[in-house]
Amino acid sequence: MRQVGSVLWPKLRTLQIYGANTGVGKTVVSTLLLKRLKKHLPDYDVRYVKPVSTGPLTEADNRGVLSKTLYQFDEPLSPHIAARTAKEPIDDQSILLRLDEELSSYASGKDGFVVVETAGGVLSPAPSGNTQADFYRPLRLPVSLVGDHKLGGIATTISAWESLHVRGYDVGSVMLFEESRYDNHTYLKDYFADRGILTVSLPPPPAPATSLSDDEKQMSQYYADACTVPALERVITQALEAHTTRLTQLQSLPARAEKTIWHPxxxxxxxxxxxxLAIDSAYGDYFQTYQSLPPSESQTRQRFERESHVLKPAFDGSASWWTQGLGHGNPKLALTAAHAAGRYGHVMFGGAAHEPAVGLAEMLLRNVGNPRLSRVFYTDNGSTGMEVAVKMALKAASKRYGWDAGMERGEGRGDQVRILGLKGSYHGDTMGTMDCSEPSVYNRKVEWYKGKGHWFDFPLVKMKEGKWLVEPPQGMEDVFGPPQEFENLDQVFELPDRGAVAEKYERYLKNELERLAAQGIKFGALIMEPVILGAGGMLFADPLFQHTLVKVVREHAPSLYQTQGPTTEQPDELSWRGIPVVFDEVFTGLYRLGRFSSSSFLQTAPDISVHAKLLTGGLLPLCTTLASESIFDAFLSNDKTDALLHGHSYTAHAVGCDIAKFSLQTMMEMDRGGKWNGFKKQWAIPTTGISGLRGKRATVATALAENWSMWSKDFVTEISYEEKVESLFALGSVLAISMKDPAGSGYTSTAATGLRDQLLAGTDVADSVIHSRVLGNVLYLMASMTTTRETLESIEEVVKAAIK
Structure with missing residues (x-):
């Protein structure tokens, strides 16, 4: 599928004419501008394009320049109504593709300038019913707004500009007719000057004559006279300078960044x-990127000279580092943010409450599916959210078991409390969370790092040559047995059906905990990323192992956790037992893997869970740490120093909370409304393949898969047979491909970098590229939760070709 993105050429200047309303004179203003362009730029190829026009063609459409109307409807109606008479439905993508092709055809050859006129007002409907501002947004053409000179026109003009501005358009100028009675242009000139926008007034056209011939004569004279006014020259100069500035900034970004930016x-x-990579803007699933490679290295010289496209769409393969949920440039997200910013800005949250924060907390607790959780603590990102979770868990365990830090009495560091976790874990870069991970490339060379825990190795889920496998860690086959083979992914998650393996896991874990307890080590929390360990290398943990680990730590006698004296433990069914269980769902939660909470895959409920990334749809940083009442109670006393003394200046910032509410509500509606059913059906288990499932689920499994991916089953299966591929998996929006590396896997491997670079370089036949990230020998790709099947099909074809 061809991808339409922002358009920018070195030699072709474009200017899109929007109107503040209908009847403000867009056509007259466009005609004046075009006539002035012909005089001001006599050597330029000056053209006019009207993508959609309603009503019969009139003399006004012939401006003495090369003009083109792409879609003409005879009825003088709103485009969404006029389009109903079309023989075939006209969708936004078709119109944008045709407009992009038309503009591209002007880009080669001599210098050019194209005026693109819209129909109606900024928020008037396009043929599909989408507003024009949203419809044309993928192209992000530079804009000149024709203001309203009539009574009430000040308000409509400012509103129109705000509608364009909040959607990411660059409005360089405002033009409107002079009207002495209302003097709108004087007010608007001052208003927009403060915002760096040129505002000019133009002579108004004459009133219509009584006969058509007289009207033609007086309009011809009007155009001849009015096109000479200096105001038009200023608009043209502004447009030319803005084009040059945009090009210069884009081309200089990499060099400027190289001198000033310290990249993570x-x-x-x-x-x-x-x-x-220089990014000009982003929309939907794509960055609009400046291609800095010389044409001889990225594409053929002939193609470069033919198209000379400065910007190229790049699929956002890391979903902007795992945060992107509702697509870049989402106007509803932007408007939600603007409303919250206008209503609140930021207000401090110490001892205060506001509806966005309280409403979001209630929404999370209501939908997370965990009856243990009752409290929400706000932070600003996943690392700090996990830092809070560690504080919560260790405090609760220390209080119940009588451990003492000893600092107040000057007794050194007192009791040393550690955590249990999994190898390959990564919970963030704050001091506390870094110590909760085993020594790795992320922390080994950090001067203050001291790993404070024990990390279990664990079996991995992967697909090899069309088969789903659960492979034990290397050298632990005698403990866990040989690799387990499954016909489909649902069988991997059928935990009750895997009882024999569960017994092996439980026996191993109990023995390990008893061995550690005999060494006098105190453990205050179990911390895990459910299902997939992200930064550790996209490791798909056997859900049965994680389920069993939670079961074992909760069922162990308190003596194994080194209690000192009588314990205060009197837990009810919702209180934590053994040690607090913390789930780091920063990456895997909130539909990233296809479910609201990734803990549901493990058929167990944590005492603390942390949620970020998809929380705000990819717009702002925000994190929530959810805790049980028994964890909350551990901080209650008459001494303020026993409170959770942790916070941020932007704790529970209203803009982020309001966006999060909208984002979660949108994704829940998508889930309940069946928006992902097409993906679920392609992973559905055929009747012949459900022998391993319990009968009560067989009929459901044949219709919609419970464990599914946005990446197609056929694609994943085909790639699993490729010689260069060691294994892969797909779940929810995540695809992870492990490339073979004779030198060994891990973060320092470079086995996947060649594939990454090839996807970014593109091909002579592809109109877009793929931006991706690698974790050692693993290349991963992610979709947003609004990505279409058609988009992913095109990405899959490119990935297959690159691997082959």
């Missing part, structure tokens, strides 16, 4: 201007 997760001895 990058060895800067390997960084150059050439491998810094």
């Amino acid at each position: 997760f990058m060895q800067h001895t390997e960084r150059t201007e050439r491998n810094i």
Whole structure:
């Protein structure tokens, strides 16, 4: 599928004419501008395009320049009504593709300038019913707004500009007719000057004559006279300068960044201007990127000279580092943010409450599906949210079991409390969360790091040559047995049907805990990323192992946790037992894996869970740490120093909370409304493949898969047979491909970098590229939760070709 994105050429200047309302004179203003362009730029190829026009063609459409109307409807009605008479439905994508092709055809050859006129007002409907501002947004053309000169026109003009501005358009100028009675242009000139926008007034056209011939004569004279006014020259100059500035800024971004930016997760001895991606904007699933590679290296010289496209759509393969949920440039998200910013800005949250924060907390607790959780603590990102979770868990365990930090009495560090977790875990870069991970490339060389825990190795879920496998860690086959083979992914998650393996896991875990307890080690929490360990290398943990680990730590006698004296433990069914269980759902939660909460895959409920990433639809940082009442109670006393003394200046910022409410509500409606059923059906288990499932689920499984991916089953299966691929998996919006590396896997492997670079370089036949990230020998790709099947099909074809 061809991808339409922002358009920008070195030699072709574009200007889109929007109107503040209908009847404000867009056609007259466009005609004046075009006539002035012909005089001001006599060597330019000046053209006019009207993508959609309603009503019969009139003389006004012939402006003495090359003009084109792409879709003409005879009825003088709103485009969404006029389009009903079309022989075939006209969708937004078809119109944008045709407009993009039309503009591209003007881009080669000599310098050019194209005026693109819209129909109606900024928020008037397009043929599909979508507003024009949203309909044209993928192209993000530079805009000149024709203001309203009539009574009430000040309000409509400002409203129109705000509608364009909040959607990410660059409005460079405002033009409107002079009207002495209302003097709108004087007010608007001052108003927009404060916002860096040129505002000019133009002579009004004459009133219509009584005869058509007289009207033609007086309009011809009007155009001849009015097109000479200096105001038009200023608009043209502004447009030309804005075009040059945009090009210059884009082309200079990599060099400027190389001199000033310290990038995360990058060895800067390997960084150059050439491998810094300049992003002009983003929309839907795509970045609009500046292609800095010379044409001889990225595409053929002939194609480069033919198209000369500065910007290229790049599929956002990391879902903007795992946060993207509702697509870039989502106007509803932007409007939600604008409303909250206008209503609240930011208000402090110490001892206060506001509806966005309280409403979001209630929504999370109501839908997370965990009856244990009753309290929500706000932070600003996943790492700090996990830092709070660690504080909560260790405090609760220390209080119940009588451990003492000893700091108040000057007794050194007192009792040393550690955590239990999994190898490959990564919970963030704050001091506390870093110590909750085993030594790794992320923390081993950090001076203050001291790993404070024990991390279990665990079996991995992966697909190899069309088969789902659960493989034990290397060297632990005698403990866990040989690899387990499954016909489908649902069988992996049928935990009750895997009782024999569960017994092996439980026996191993109990023995390990008893061994550790004999060493006098105190454990205050179990911390895990449910199902998939993200930054550790996209490791798909056997859900049965994680389920069993939770079961074992909760059922162990308190003596194994090194209690000192009598314990205060009197838990009810919702209180934590053994030690508090913390689930880091920062990456895997909130529909990233296809479900609201990833803990449901493990058929167990944590005492504390942390949620971020998809929480705000990819717009703002925000994190929530959810805790049980028994965890909350551990901080209650008459001494303030026993409280959870943790917070941020932007705790529960209203803008982020309001966006999160909208984002979650949207995704829940998508789930309940069956928006993902097409993906679920392609992973449905055929009748012949349900022998391993319990009968009560067989009929459901044949219709919609419970464990599914947005990436197609056929694609994943086909790739699993490729010689270069060690294994892969797909779940929810996540696809992870492990490439073979004779030198060994891990973060320092470079086995996947070649595939990453090839996807970004693109091909001579592809109109877009794929931006992706690698974790050692693993290349992963993610969709947003609004990505279409058609988009992913096109991405899958490119990935297959690159691997082959």
